[in-house]
Amino acid sequence: MKNVVVVGSGPAGMMAAISASKSGHNVTLIEGNNRIAKKLYITGKGRCNVTNDKSIENFFDNVLTNKEFLYSALYTFTNEDTKKFIEDGGTKLKVEQGDRVFPVSDKSVDIIKSFEKHLHKNKVKIQIESKVVKLNVEDNTIKSLTLANGKKVYGDHFIFATGGASYPLTGSDGKLFDEFKRIGHSIVKLKPSLVPVELKDKWPISLQGLSIKNASMALYKGDKKVISFQGDFIFTHFGISGPIVLKISRYIFEGNDYSIRIDFKPALDEKTFDLRLQRDFQKYKNKDLKNSLDDLLPQKFIPVIIELAKINPEKKVNSITKEERRRLVECFKNLIVSVKGLRPISEAIVTSGGVNVDEINPSTMKSRIINNLSFAGEVMDVDAFTGGYNVQIAIFTGFLAGSNI
Ligand SMILES: Cc1cc2nc3c(=O)[nH]c(=O)nc-3n(C[C@H](O)[C@H](O)[C@H](O)COP(=O)(O)OP(=O)(O)OC[C@H]3O[C@@H](n4cnc5c(N)ncnc54)[C@H](O)[C@@H]3O)c2cc1C
Structure with missing residues (x-):
């Protein structure tokens, strides 16, 4: 059992935290905002188009950047698995035009409630108002994180699911990309996608x-x-x-x-x-x-x-x-x-660019550069069209990151 720290409580971070906990680890989910999943709340005009019901092959036609990188992740946790996961959390889903999947209630908050139920059931500790500003690395290993209030967070393994740089008021402000660069990762230039x-x-x-x-x-x-x-x-x-x-x-x-x-x-x-x-x-x-x-x-x-x-x-x-x-x-x-x-990128639905996926193992989401680091979701250089694909990418990469520590 490891002490796992997941940073970012979007769909990628929540899913990573839940799957890491299910794999037997002691998990803390850290979020800079005063509540979790702020961006997920505004998705789909407040209705959250949580995934897309298309066959996996058609699903990939809608991925724009680095679809090959995502193959094993989607086959490991499919859109069917996502639907079951959300419904098991108590939220009924429906399929609309274009195979878009929404909660029957048309309320994104119900998708968040499903995640919360799983987080609670799997005893994930949630620490809000904890903005990470620095990654303290020695010998290619993260020793601790420094928060904006100066406090330190320690752990054995760290998963970063801090999103892109779009809609920064939701907390995904892209400020950690410089830190990822400083510790050895390359960052594919950020660009507004779907804007x-x-x-x-x-x-x-x-x-x-x-x-x-x-x-x-x-x-x-x-x-x-x-x-x-x-x-x-x-x-x-x-x-x-x-x-x-x-x-x-x-x-x-x-x-x-x-x-x-x-x-x-x-x-x-x-x-x-x-x-x-x-x-x-x-x-x-x-x-x-x-x-x-x-x-x-x-x-x-x-x-x-x-x-x-x-x-x-x-x-x-x-x-x-x-x-x-x-x-x-x-x-x-x-x-x-x-x-x-x-x-500007602040008005984009998704950020294109991010952590270079050549430096991430596609079967585990583990960094090839830092020993105890994984990534999940939009923080990586992956993006897709609208239609529920982006949240689904966050969910299945989160699953893979959390279950492969
Ligand atoms: C208006 C809008 C509507 C959208 N609608 C849809 C839709 O209906 N369907 C769809 O599939 N996609 C939609 N998207 C895209 C989708 O929301 C994102 O792709 C998805 O949320 C990415 O998930 P994530 O977990 O990777 O990152 P995010 O959801 O961005 O979560 C990242 C989290 O990390 C936290 N964080 C960031 N930096 C730090 C730090 N330094 N310390 C601590 N915490 C930090 C943030 O506060 C945030 O909570 C929409 C996007 C927007 C802007």
């Missing part, structure tokens, strides 16, 4: 708050198409956000030659959409153009798209020229916006 996108164009500002359902977005670097996604997005005061924007953001790196082409009617090809527009024009032929597009677009968007197509909104529909109609079709089917950049 809203700022645009150079000013017109989206007037549409802030407007959600668009089922559009298609294609990211271009110069003239080269990088990737495209179909789904929902929202206009904001700085540009665009929402599910497909977060996905696209993952493919935007440095440089300012990125643009996004938006297709507001992806179900219709350009020719079919043009015919549809002609039918509407026939129906509303005596109306002003500004009063003829309600069947196609939300009201708020109509004056904007007419201006982008450079047509007089007061013009009668029956006098719209073929060229004007062509410009309108172009705005519906291929509206180009210029990317200014990504919002």
Whole structure:
């Protein structure tokens, strides 16, 4: 039996603490905040999309960074195991669109309660308001941790599950990465992943708050198409956000030659959409153009798209020229916006980058550099799309770290 210290009470740390305790160790879970799992509480807009029900192969299609590193961890503790674990803790789960798994109550706090039940049952000691600021290492072995209040924490084995650097108010502030570097680990440069996108164009500002359902977005670097996604997005005061924007953001790196082409009617090809527009024009032929597009677009968007197509909104529909109609079709089917950049890492759903996984054993999550150190969760250079994958990664890497001390 070892004295195990787990730092960070997100899903990775809680799971590591529970599995270490189940393996017979004496475990203390240390958290900088005054309560556990602060980030988990806000996940999934307060509903916590705790995992995804897809088959394991499909699950991996949604992992963005270092999926090979995660193979043995996911096969050791699968999404099925996660569901059972949460339900055994007393929280019933349901599966929604896209195989996303949520608590039936739609309350993330119930997911946290399940974890708490397991922590309690397995006699994990929880120490809150204990921010680790220093790792004291001798002979490649951690001897103790220093807390912000100057106190020291001793143990035989240490698991760091301190998360990335996104939403720092939740406690995951990324400050320990310098310490990991100082003791010999390399850190893959942190970058916001799954983050809203700022645009150079000013017109989206007037549409802030407007959600668009089922559009298609294609990211271009110069003239080269990088990737495209179909789904929902929202206009904001700085540009665009929402599910497909977060996905696209993952493919935007440095440089300012990125643009996004938006297709507001992806179900219709350009020719079919043009015919549809002609039918509407026939129906509303005596109306002003500004009063003829309600069947196609939300009201708020109509004056904007007419201006982008450079047509007089007061013009009668029956006098719209073929060229004007062509410009309108172009705005519906291929509206180009210029990317200014990504919002900061503090606003990202997930951090890309972190402790280099080449220095971590994928079967045990143990450091290859420090003898009595393991990592779990987002602190490592792993990340995935939205859909419950990131919490699931935290859970299965936590399980592996805790059960292999
Ligand atoms: C708004 C938002 C919504 C999200 N929704 C979802 C979702 O629905 N589904 C999904 O799969 N993913 C979602 N994610 C991503 C998911 O929350 C994270 O990937 C996941 O929480 C990572 O778990 P973790 O345990 O590795 O780290 P974290 O949950 O970040 O936990 C790390 C813990 O370590 C503590 N800590 C950090 N430094 C120290 C220190 N020096 N000393 C002591 N303690 C420390 C922190 O206070 C924190 O409690 C969302 C993220 C955000 C920001």
